[in-house]
Amino acid sequence: MEDYAILIILFLMAVCLLILTVIGYWGVFCKAGEKGWKVLIPFYNEYLLYKIAWKPSICLFKWLCLFLYEVVSVTLNAGVLLDTLQFALPSIAFGLTVTLYYSLSRAFGHGFGYTVGIMFLPFIFVPLLGVGRSRYIRPDKYRDKF
Numbered sequence: 001m002e003d004y005a006i007l008i009i010l011f012l013m014a015v016c017l018l019i020l021t022v023i024g025y026w027g028v029f030c031k032a033g034e035k036g037w038k039v040l041i042p043f044y045n046e047y048l049l050y051k052i053a054w055k056p057s058i059c060l061f062k063w064l065c066l067f068l069y070e071v072v073s074v075t076l077n078a079g080v081l082l083d084t085l086q087f088a089l090p091s092i093a094f095g096l097t098v099t100l101y102y103s104l105s106r107a108f109g110h111g112f113g114y115t116v117g118i119m120f121l122p123f124i125f126v127p128l129l130g131v132g133r134s135r136y137i138r139p140d141k142y143r144d145k146f
Helices: 002-031 036-040 044-053 056-073 080-107 112-120 122-131
Strands: none
Touching (some): 002 122, 044 080, 056 080, 112 122
């Protein structure tokens, strides 16, 4: 019975951290001029995050990389090309995610250190962006095209 108590406590802690992160992204969306409830819609929230911080077309490229990774992963005949794609596609998607967080940090006037914080402690750094003193600086060079 003690094992279940630990699992319940860990689950409740994870839910609390998730709620903190959602509240932070809600504030980020509101500061950027989007409606906060849009953070609750899967995939669309990531697309809007790319729109807020960088270019929304990059989000579609990332999804294409992840989709192709899934297609390559279920292929039975593994060759050198497929093995290379299995390594390259998720690496590209990870690089795009890091760049998204860096662009988000820059859009709120922060630097690379804040990017590392968002990557490893999003439940602390995202609420600081959303409900803290950080101000959204609109990246006009990309916004005008969309």
